[in-house]
Amino acid sequence: xxxxxxxxxxxxxxxxxxxxxxxxxxxxxxxxxxxxxxxxxxxxxxxxxxxxxxxxxxxxxxxxxxxxxxxxxxxxxxxxxxxxxxxxxxxxxxxxxxxxxxxxxxxxxxxxxxxx
Amino acid sequence: xxxxxxxxxxxxxxxxxxxxxxxxxxxxxxxxxxxxxxxxxxxxxxxxxxxxxxxxxxxxxxxxxxxxxxxxxxxxxxxxxxxxxxxxxxxxxxxxxxxxxxxxxxxxxxxxx
Numbered sequence: 001x002x003x004x005x006x007x008x009x010x011x012x013x014x015x016x017x018x019x020x021x022x023x024x025x026x027x028x029x030x031x032x033x034x035x036x037x038x039x040x041x042x043x044x045x046x047x048x049x050x051x052x053x054x055x056x057x058x059x060x061x062x063x064x065x066x067x068x069x070x071x072x073x074x075x076x077x078x079x080x081x082x083x084x085x086x087x088x089x090x091x092x093x094x095x096x097x098x099x100x101x102x103x104x105x106x107x108x109x110x111x112x113x114x115x116x
Numbered sequence: 117x118x119x120x121x122x123x124x125x126x127x128x129x130x131x132x133x134x135x136x137x138x139x140x141x142x143x144x145x146x147x148x149x150x151x152x153x154x155x156x157x158x159x160x161x162x163x164x165x166x167x168x169x170x171x172x173x174x175x176x177x178x179x180x181x182x183x184x185x186x187x188x189x190x191x192x193x194x195x196x197x198x199x200x201x202x203x204x205x206x207x208x209x210x211x212x213x214x215x216x217x218x219x220x221x222x223x224x225x226x227x228x229x
Binding site: 033035042043045048056059091104106107108109110 | 158221222
């Protein structure tokens with residue numbers, strides 16, 4: 001079946017502009033995650049959605065970052081007033097949940113963001 | 117807080133050599149442990165996992181055993197191939213049965229023919 005998809009695959013933007021990154025999780029997966037992969041910091045957790053519960057935003061690095069998940073499916077990560085240090089690969093993952101336990105997270109191919 | 121430490125790379129081996137990538141963790145409670153792999157130009161894929169102490173995860177000839185007494189989850193393979201060249205990430209599941217993954221910094225493996 002289809003895996004996690006992300007768009008765009010690459011994004012180049014100018015410092016100060018806003019960007020939106022999209023994630024389509026695997027159908028039926030109730031949990032959705034955003035991570036960031038950068039050379040200096042490795043893989044960092046950003047935000048986690050589980051069903052209709054309030055998201056866990058504890059990993060967001062600043063208030064310029066926000067995310068929403070509409071209808072329990074597609075998610076958009078928005079970065080406002082981008083800075084050069086936001087340049088990274090943004091990864092989305094989804095997982096099914098069974099009896100309250102999370103199963104394996106499946107990752108998308110990522111969006112490579114470059115802020116000039 | 118919870119954290120994962122894995123050996124620094126890069127690691128360069130000849131084909132058919134034995135591989136060990138060390139991983140230790142710090143966590144409250146009893147986390148699940150994972151190894152993910154990222155092949156060149158591809159996304160992160162789950163390689164193997166273990167959900168409780170003494171469990172052994174295995175896949176594609178790779179193995180790792182969840183050692184609670186040493187808080188370790190070392191990755192091993194008896195005979196590596198060129199196609200195993202990739203970056204390997206050790207991770208734990210924060211929050212018990214639900215939550216985000218916490219990753220180590222990754223170890224790049226290059227296997228030469």
